[in-house]
Amino acid sequence: MSSTGIPLNPFAFIRKYDELWTRLLFLIGALIVYRLGSHIPVPGINPVNLADLFSRNENTILSMFNLFSGGALERMSIMALGIMPYISASIIVQMMSAVLPSLEALKKEGEAGRRKLNKYTRQGTLALALVQSLGMCAGLISQNLTLSSGLTFYIPAVTSLVAGAMFLMWLGEQITERGVGNGISMLIFASIVAGTPGMISQSIEQVNQGQMNLIVLFIFALLGVAVTAGIVYIERAQRRVPVNYAQKQQQGRKIYAQQQSHLPLKLNMAGVIPAIFASSLLLFPASLGQWVGQSTDPTLTQKILQNMALVLSPGQPLYLVLFGAMIIFFCYFYTALVFSPREVAENLKRSGAYIPGIRPGQQTQRYLDHVLNRLTFIGAMYMTVICLMPMVVQSSFGVPFQLGGTSLLIMVVVVMDFISQIQAHLMTHQYHDQTLIQSPTQL
Template structure:
């Protein structure tokens, strides 16, 4: 064996090479950790002109309201009224609008089919919508803070720095989430929400013990949490494997390749955690703005209407549960339709010479996939509705004050599963690369 071939064969066995082969994974991990640290540090930078004592008193009485839930999704940034108090809700709301418009506006629908160029254009519209929504929410929040007497100053002396800080914080979070998606591991926005919920969880658990809850109730919630976590993991990994056969191919003269068999994996919950996030953001937005606008002692007619909206849509109320269930089911079907197009899949199968046994290629395949997908989406929507609403109903029944409900648990488990899957994918890529180097050196 020559020295060159020996050096090639020793590449995978070299300790330094063994460490270096995971450089990309470590870089992504370190970038993710650094981005989350920056996010948590930014959530402690207060907006100029706030009255911390009045703000603490105000949030002491808002634990079981929409502000308490919004504060959980912002990782405590709202309670501290930091520059990141708006969180990523403006970005999520803008994404909902753009995705819904892309299904009804022909020009936006055409952009979806243009590949990378169209995706960049839609992302630009999403960023512009995020900026507009963040500005509107920042102005409304600033007005609510002034009317509630939670600020040290008023007028333009407070509006200009407060609105500028809040909008800048929301846009920075949008940029940070995109950077995590591109240079880190996992979906950036989901990782930011995951970090916010995890950072709020210890305080909620401590609050459960300080509320003098019965030990049996605490154990019941612990067992319920474990059961819900197990159910989420089981359902998220569940698949319906549609069998697919490939016709025999004759190549290189008379040589005939045997018929190949494969399957089309369809997840039971193809929409993932997006419906829970979208439904929560839609319910949080109007009620939170209404509660901020209705904090004055002598409310106007519009402020009285806003107060009534906040009271009717409190977490655990019948109308809240009904709207939450409707939004979850709607977004399950809506986002699944965006992720999986039966017409395109049927056409691709037909072009590649593949077919589903017993189903003719073309329109019959499309109808069959529609039928299967609708059944799976219905089961997934019911599962997600139960997971999100059941803990909330139990919390309301027992009078538990913390907001760590089914939607939060669903987000944490699904994001963590996606994170582990991406880490495993990176490890498999390195292993495949090492095997290729070994084979090439022989």
């Protein structure tokens, strides 16, 4: 060791944080596997007709679905369904758990109940992946994007798509358990980042072809930096509710005064989940109409699906209204799932704590509920503006709508969560080292 106290061995730092490095390497390996799998094509697809379809449907719901799949849909790979079946199944299970008493009881059973709910989510993912893959294959055949039809195409294609969706679900769970960060969020983050260079090159190409002014592109770049800073500021914002402990502590002959603490309530307690949930629910009917509804000689059902895909395209008034309403709904819904004023009020009362000026029990519950509703309203408005603003701007300036909103929000929030988990691991190791220094007999 040098005189400054820094180890001369360059691998000493790696050995000190071997668990963290193992988790990081597992995360990197899982993301590499995911990106490699997104290039494995589904059997029986005509790549020329498929490329022509996406060139004719730029800036539509297909582009947004392709963004969340990391380009897997455009290549029609085995992971073309992406992680959306799992997200949709999670939405259904969480909403049902808030309605059905039996599922609500499972949430309170701890680890055993959580495993049971996860089992239901996996079963729902399988069912949704099967339905979506059948609809996707029917749409591919109707648009002459396949080399064959009938069971010779359906069986291998549906099997490949369902297997890809289930593998992504498993991979996301493994990242959560063995890696760093939330696995599903990391997969979505990797998908968005994979498409970012293409969107940047597309914007530069528009400038070169005269379709966009360079000054406009520079203004949008500065706006992106400002929006990113605003997202970071809002995501870190907290309302600290003061909490006092009425009981005085006595140790020996010394009596200590009451302790003071605070209850941190985040401004956006739901995180990025409302934006992901809302996008997932809107993508399903719109993509179904996009795939199945197109035909040279459409039937009445296909005409209805065509109109549905048209009105639910990004930038359309109905899409903006539904998207904003879903974001607000899921902000309140998910906040109610992760934070219960009644349980917090009961815990404070049992521990002899109280909020200054508020009586324990029912008044504390009503006060927390009032504060939480106001915070959730501000957070819902903030998320709605962030997600809808780029779509409104795109209709005026022709900027690819994928450059803002939901994708930017997801990337910033996932990176912040990733950094916080890294810091938590580092703090754990630091605390462990201090414990060993203070208790050398444990060595």
